[in-house]
């Protein structure tokens with residue numbers, strides 16, 4: 631017999647995970663950074679109310695004078711990193727959320743920019759898994 635998860639239930643589960651977007655621990659929103667340099671990007675993963683399994687992140691940058699800086703899920707001009715995410719807590723700093731640091735290289739561009747992250751995660755329900763894609767962004771200014 632096939633079990634069909636009631637749609638309302640799946641939607642409720644998805645919504646509860648959707649509330650949990652990853653966040654940038656670093657750099658700070660509004661920071662000024664130098665083109666072509668390596669920066670540390672800290673991705674913070676708040677502990678969701680429901681069990682979940684992290685899969686991966688994509689970190690990208692969009693120059694806002696060249697493109698519309700909207701939801702990074704829809705568009706990112708430069709892909710700075712794409713790969714696995716396995717955030718860890720800092721035992722020395724228990725109030726800090728689980729996080730992972732990535733070193734990324736900024737492109738040879740100047741001006742207002744948006745640093746975006748797209749996070750792919752799996753929520754775990756009693757009956758199995760469902761996918762969730764969430765995103766977040768901060769504003770940066772790239773200078774020479």
Ligand SMILES: *[C@@H]1O[C@H](CO)[C@@H](O)[C@H](O)[C@H]1NC(C)=O
Nearest residue numbers: 666667668669733734735736
């Ligand atoms: C930036 O990172 C890249 C790739 O990890 C490395 O090859 C390069 O030497 C780094 N550049 C600087 C200025 O640290």
Ligand SMILES: *[C@@H]1O[C@H](CO)[C@@H](O)[C@H](O)[C@H]1NC(C)=O
Nearest residue numbers: 656670672718720729730731
């Ligand atoms: C990640 O970088 C932040 C500073 O940007 C630092 O406080 C933290 O300890 C680093 N975490 C790890 C796991 O290296």
Ligand SMILES: *[C@@H]1O[C@H](CO)[C@@H](O)[C@H](O)[C@H]1NC(C)=O
Nearest residue numbers: 659660699744767768769770
């Ligand atoms: C980034 O800048 C845009 C346009 O000024 C603004 O709408 C958005 O709220 C800013 N994002 C953050 C995280 O402050």
